[in-house]
Amino acid sequence: MPRPGPQPHPPGHTPRGAVRVRAVTGGSANEDADPLAWLPSSVGTAARGGTLSAASLHSGEAWRLMLHALEEAGDFLHSAGLPPGGEGDASGYRHLMVLLGLGVDEALRSSDPYEPALRPGNVDNHLKWGMDCPDALYSGTSVRPDAEYRIWGRRGGARFVHFQVMAGMGNAGDLVADDLQFEPDGTFELFLSAERRGANWLPLTPDASTLVIRQFFYDWVGEEPAQLQVECLTPRPPAPPAGPTLEERTARQLAALGAFVRESVRFWWGIEEAGRAQGINAFRPPVVRTDIGGATDNVTVWGSWELADDEALVVEMTPPPAMYWSLSLGNQWWETIDYAGHQSSLNGYQAVLDNGVLRAVVAHRDPGVANWLDTAGNRRGTSIVRWVRADSAPVPTTTVVKFDDLDSVLPASTPRVTAEQRSAALALRRQGVRKRFPR
Numbered sequence: 001m002p003r004p005g006p007q008p009h010p011p012g013h014t015p016r017g018a019v020r021v022r023a024v025t026g027g028s029a030n031e032d033a034d035p036l037a038w039l040p041s042s043v044g045t046a047a048r049g050g051t052l053s054a055a056s057l058h059s060g061e062a063w064r065l066m067l068h069a070l071e072e073a074g075d076f077l078h079s080a081g082l083p084p085g086g087e088g089d090a091s092g093y094r095h096l097m098v099l100l101g102l103g104v105d106e107a108l109r110s111s112d113p114y115e116p117a118l119r120p121g122n123v124d125n126h127l128k129w130g131m132d133c134p135d136a137l138y139s140g141t142s143v144r145p146d147a148e149y150r151i152w153g154r155r156g157g158a159r160f161v162h163f164q165v166m167a168g169m170g171n172a173g174d175l176v177a178d179d180l181q182f183e184p185d186g187t188f189e190l191f192l193s194a195e196r197r198g199a200n201w202l203p204l205t206p207d208a209s210t211l212v213i214r215q216f217f218y219d220w221v222g223e224e225p226a227q228l229q230v231e232c233l234t235p236r237p238p239a240p241p242a243g244p245t246l247e248e249r250t251a252r253q254l255a256a257l258g259a260f261v262r263e264s265v266r267f268w269w270g271i272e273e274a275g276r277a278q279g280i281n282a283f284r285p286p287v288v289r290t291d292i293g294g295a296t297d298n299v300t301v302w303g304s305w306e307l308a309d310d311e312a313l314v315v316e317m318t319p320p321p322a323m324y325w326s327l328s329l330g331n332q333w334w335e336t337i338d339y340a341g342h343q344s345s346l347n348g349y350q351a352v353l354d355n356g357v358l359r360a361v362v363a364h365r366d367p368g369v370a371n372w373l374d375t376a377g378n379r380r381g382t383s384i385v386r387w388v389r390a391d392s393a394p395v396p397t398t399t400v401v402k403f404d405d406l407d408s409v410l411p412a413s414t415p416r417v418t419a420e421q422r423s424a425a426l427a428l429r430r431q432g433v434r435k436r437f438p439r
Contacts, residue, residue, distance in 0.1 A: 037259045038267035039169060040122065040129065041210075043106040046256030047249035054247035062251035069258025070096075073265050082269070083332075083380070091378065092265075095333040099261040101127050107253045114236040116141040116149065118213065118228050124437045128335035130268070131384055133216060134328050134345035135159075137225055137436055140212040145204045147234035148193040149211070154186055156226035159349075160216035160324040160388055162295055163190060167207040171290035175202060176297060176389070177226070178323075214295065216324050216388070218349035220432020268334040272382055276304045281313055281400050283385070286393035297323075298386060299393040305329075305362060306380035312406055313362035314399040315373075315383075319348060322390035327351075327360060329373050330382045337381070340433035342374040343425065352415040359414055366422060367406055370415035 036042050056062045076082075077092040105122040121138030123129050132138070137158075143149060143165070155161055161177035181199045182188045191197040192211065194204050211230075217223045244252070278284055283303035288294055305313055319325050328345035329337045337344035351358050352370040360371040362383075375381070387393045401409050417425070 034256075034259070036169060037256070037263040039264075040102045040106045040260065043103045043253055043256045043260050044109070044111055046252040047107075048243065050252035050256070052248065052251040052255055054245060054251065057247045057251035057254075062254040065255040066258035069255075069262045070100075073099075073258075073262040076262070076265055076269075081273070091331055091333060095331075095335060096261060096265060098127055098129065098335065099264050100257070102129055103257040103260045107257060111142040113142045113144040113147060114232050114234070116143065116211075116230045116232050118151075118230050120438070121212075124439070125338075125340055125433050126437075126439065128330075129264075131328075131330045131334050131382060132336055133214075133326065133386065134336050134339035135216045135218070135220070135324075135326055135347050137215045137217070138212065139215075139228075140210055141230055143192060143204065143208055143211050144234075145194065145206050145208040147204075147232055148191065148197065149230060149232055150189055150191055151211075151228060151230045152187065152189040153226060153228040155180075155182070155188065156215070157223040158215040158225055159218040159223065159347075160214070161226050162214040162216075162297070163202060164212045164214070164295060165192065165202050165204060165208050166210040166212055166293065167205055168209060169291075169293050171293060171296065172205040172208050173202050174296050175200075176323075212293075216326075216347075217432070217436065218324070218347055221428055221435065225436075265333070269332075272304065272332055272334060275302060275382065276306075278304075280304050280306050281398050283383070283395050283398065285395060286387070295388075297389050299388075299390065301385040301387070301393060301395050303383040303385075303396070303398070304381070305383055307362065307364065307375065307400070308379075309364060310403050311363075312367065312401055312403045314401060314406070314409055315360045315362060315396045316357065316398075317385070317394050317396040318357050319351075319353070320387075320391040320394065322348065322387055324348065324386070324388035325390060326386050327358070327373070327396075328384055328386075329362065329375065329378075330384070331378045332380050332382070334382060337374070337376045337378065340430050341426070342376045343372055343422075343429065344374050344376060346371055346373065354411065354413050354415060359410060361406065361410075363403060365403070367403065368416050368418075369406075369410070370417045372422075 052062055073096055102122055118139050118141055123132045123138055155177050164174035165172045180188045190200040192202050192204050215225055283301050286299045286301045288299050326347035339345050360373050361367050361369045362373045364375050366372055
């Protein structure tokens, strides 16, 4: 998923306020020096790397390293430059709990590339990170660059189905399901390997590590997900070299868990501050960020917003022909705003256009406009427009207006809704989210 702004911290760089952790028994606790420590996957991969020994686990040092990093993460919420007190504290501490949940999930889930399984991603309607797409169902599996894999099944009815090979955080190759060759019965198979194989193929580069599958839904209730399976075609080596012990893996993941929470909260705050420096209540030029995980066909337009209680933001754009497009809101920690309980996002199926023009109103309370984007009580945050295989990537125009003056800037033809219609739309959103996610 594209993520604009600063690149991950270069090796050897210490982010603002970071504390280097002292060496511990049996090795150096240098997990927090990892330039990719802000990624959830860093907690999972820590089991195979790092230098913490079993002694650090038995002595409790690895646990204390985790607690120390978590304490630093909490202290960051009260550092200079962050909004003081009030609701900001609640969103900040809840964000730390989200990060803990993501990191623990990464540590505990299996990731054997010789026994792959297309498991749901840990980012969902509860655990939100990096402005995930409200229309998306993410899944994937670990892969080895020296192995071969076969994926097969049916495409389903999702608006956009996308396969991507990742090399760390970078895009190593991707394709859209609509470009595959299908059998007469609607099934397909896709091979992942270093050498070309079959009609449908994605190359595995020497640094390939993960397969990510995105499904973007327009009609959350009506569209059915793809039915997919995966198998590794390469036998497991008969005598793999011995890896870290369970004690070593656990110690390293404990330290990496704390480092992830600390570095991630700092990273996304820095990203948002960099964006806000370019303008508030405005959108920035379109970007494609395959270097940090974005899909080749996904062009994104980012913005930042901040509204007083009596203000609203009118967002206007003319969507071009596209396979998929959407507009969504996030909070200041780059979490998508609860899209089941609030209409905080709209896609090309949900939005109501006025003679081909989208006019959305970002506001703290319902203006009676069909394309209301609900801030859910947040006073500031981020926004994103996603254009997938669109003829162009227009940048929306914005106008800040007093809430009570909206009628003076909105055309009389602006689509409106009644309270009953709003309630029905929210009920459909909740139904769609329950269908998409198992929890």
